[in-house]
Amino acid sequence: GQNIDxxxxxxxxxxxxxxxxxxxxxxxxNGLFWYQQHAGEAPTFLSYNVLDGLEEKGRFSSFLSRSxxxxxxxxxxxxxxxxxxxxxxxxxxxxxxSFGAGTTVTVRA
Amino acid sequence: EAGVAQSPRYKIxxxxxxxxxxxxxxxxxxxxxxxxxxxxxxxxxxxxxxNNGVVDxxxxxxxxxxxxxxxxxxxxxxxxxxKLEDSAVYLCASSIPTGNxxxxxxxxTRLTVV
Numbered sequence: 001g002q003n004i005d006x007x008x009x010x011x012x013x014x015x016x017x018x019x020x021x022x023x024x025x026x027x028x029x030n031g032l033f034w035y036q037q038h039a040g041e042a043p044t045f046l047s048y049n050v051l052d053g054l055e056e057k058g059r060f061s062s063f064l065s066r067s068x069x070x071x072x073x074x075x076x077x078x079x080x081x082x083x084x085x086x087x088x089x090x091x092x093x094x095x096x097x098s099f100g101a102g103t104t105v106t107v108r109a
Numbered sequence: 110e111a112g113v114a115q116s117p118r119y120k121i122x123x124x125x126x127x128x129x130x131x132x133x134x135x136x137x138x139x140x141x142x143x144x145x146x147x148x149x150x151x152x153x154x155x156x157x158x159x160n161n162g163v164v165d166x167x168x169x170x171x172x173x174x175x176x177x178x179x180x181x182x183x184x185x186x187x188x189x190x191x192k193l194e195d196s197a198v199y200l201c202a203s204s205i206p207t208g209n210x211x212x213x214x215x216x217x218t219r220l221t222v223v
Binding site: 031033041042043044045048050087094095096097098099100101102 | 140142144150151152153154157159164165200202204206209211212213214215216217
């Protein structure tokens with residue numbers, strides 16, 4: 001099975017940086033995904049890591065350590081529109097995709 | 110390309126009634142997922158198909174929920190009979206089961222059981 005943990009809520013100021021941590025336990029690891037979900041909308045893909053290290057994509061970066069079962073999503077230069085839920089998801093070798101409970105990020109002016 | 114299509118968008122039913130949701134995945138996507146998302150929680154995987162075969166349905170309440178994917182394309186998820194705790198958004202997602210390809214989600218069906 002898969003066990004995915006992430007903080008419930010985080011608050012940050014516009015223009016700041018926020019780091020959302022995710023720890024996971026899974027059998028047959030085959031990738032770690034981050035999705036963004038605005039209230040009332042479907043999740044949208046942000047990033048993918050399968051090898052250790054940092055993947056950077058504009059203001060968003062994601063890091064993976066497979067030996068530690070750990071990932072983080074880094075949001076830089078926060079904007080009001082970044083207020084959303086951020087979902088950590090783990091994929092196994094049979095392409096089963098399991099999600100954590102999500103971290104609600106609130107950006108304040 | 111067209112995205113994942115789901116219908117209906119909203120559904121209100123009384124408890125003990127039955128309901129069905131429909132999903133049309135992105136063309137060529139062999140993997141299809143159904144998730145249940147209760148307000149304030151992350152998506153919970155109900156069932157995963159690879160073409161028209163079931164890969165995982167370990168969290169599907171099989172006494173009341175059923176799903177099928179005839180011909181490996183469209184899929185339907187049914188609840189019969191519905192309970193109050195089934196009130197949630199039902200999300201369908203699809204992907205190509207290779208490498209770094211992500212799963213794409215439909216807009217979901219918001220079910221309210223009263």
